[in-house]
Amino acid sequence: xxxxxxxxxxxxxxxxxxxxxxxxxxxxxxxxxxxxxxxxxxxxxxxxxxxxxxxxxxxxxxxxxxxxxxxxxxxxxxxxxxxxxxxxxxxxxxxxxxxxxxxxxxxxxxxxxxxxxxxxxxxxxxxxxxxxxxxxxxxxxxxxxxxxxxxxxxxxxxxxxxxxxxxxxxxxxxxxxxxxxxx
Amino acid sequence: xxxxxxxxxxxxxxxxxxxxxxxxxxxxxxxxxxxxxxxxxxxxxxxxxxxxxxxxxxxxxxxxxxxxxxxxxxxxxxxxxxxxx
Numbered sequence: 001x002x003x004x005x006x007x008x009x010x011x012x013x014x015x016x017x018x019x020x021x022x023x024x025x026x027x028x029x030x031x032x033x034x035x036x037x038x039x040x041x042x043x044x045x046x047x048x049x050x051x052x053x054x055x056x057x058x059x060x061x062x063x064x065x066x067x068x069x070x071x072x073x074x075x076x077x078x079x080x081x082x083x084x085x086x087x088x089x090x091x092x093x094x095x096x097x098x099x100x101x102x103x104x105x106x107x108x109x110x111x112x113x114x115x116x117x118x119x120x121x122x123x124x125x126x127x128x129x130x131x132x133x134x135x136x137x138x139x140x141x142x143x144x145x146x147x148x149x150x151x152x153x154x155x156x157x158x159x160x161x162x163x164x165x166x167x168x169x170x171x172x173x174x175x176x177x178x179x180x181x182x183x
Numbered sequence: 184x185x186x187x188x189x190x191x192x193x194x195x196x197x198x199x200x201x202x203x204x205x206x207x208x209x210x211x212x213x214x215x216x217x218x219x220x221x222x223x224x225x226x227x228x229x230x231x232x233x234x235x236x237x238x239x240x241x242x243x244x245x246x247x248x249x250x251x252x253x254x255x256x257x258x259x260x261x262x263x264x265x266x267x268x
Binding site: 047105106107 | 235
């Protein structure tokens with residue numbers, strides 16, 4: 001398994017293949033800044049929860065670094081991991097149902113109360129029809145994460161994968177570390 | 184009615200997170216779903232919640248939504264006739 005591209009996003013900085021990208025915003029606003037600067041053609045971004053926004057912009061920057069867009073394919077997997085699951089959005093949803101006198105469950109927030117939605121968002125954007133999976137771990141374990149991806153390469157279909165750690169505790173505490181790897 | 188139409192447009196933009204859309208961008212008679220704003224089924228559910236939260240209107244028959252949410256004008260007409268707040 002060979003790493004072709006890698007990206008690291010925190011609330012204050014972005015590193016693509018080891019090079020810091022110039023950014024001015026912090027926290028959730030940083031993700032919007034990255035979207036505006038580097039993508040800006042996918043309005044559904046604004047409907048996503050913070051975890052999906054994080055995974056989406058990380059994938060977009062990685063794939064732009066790859067060059068020719070490899071899409072409409074079943075040989076690329078999206079395999080992500082984190083610790084907080086969809087907690088950030090779960091809290092937001094809970095706020096819509098916490099007061100019985102102001103009880104208006106939000107359907108658009110509810111649909112993001114699962115962590116694996118982010119893998120679907122990336123697959124839909126790129127028309128990836130292969131494996132998508134999301135694992136919630138007690139702690140980051142890079143060698144375990146690699147072993148999961150290596151197992152996917154043995155399925156006879158997968159030849160490359162977007163994989164990594166996409167964790168979002170709240171608006172100001174998140175981290176994405178994603179790699180584009182090939183068999 | 185014009186005031187209600189503008190209010191609805193602002194609410195649609197806010198609750199559906201239509202970040203780059205301004206009220207003036209929404210044609211009063213343009214279809215909200217499919218073409219037009221390109222809203223989806225989750226947006227439809229969010230509009231049903233908005234009707235209850237803002238205007239006290241409970242839409243019990245989901246199939247009625249097709250006519251109510253046809254355009255901003257049809258929404259405004261329905262709200263003006265059925266609102267309880």
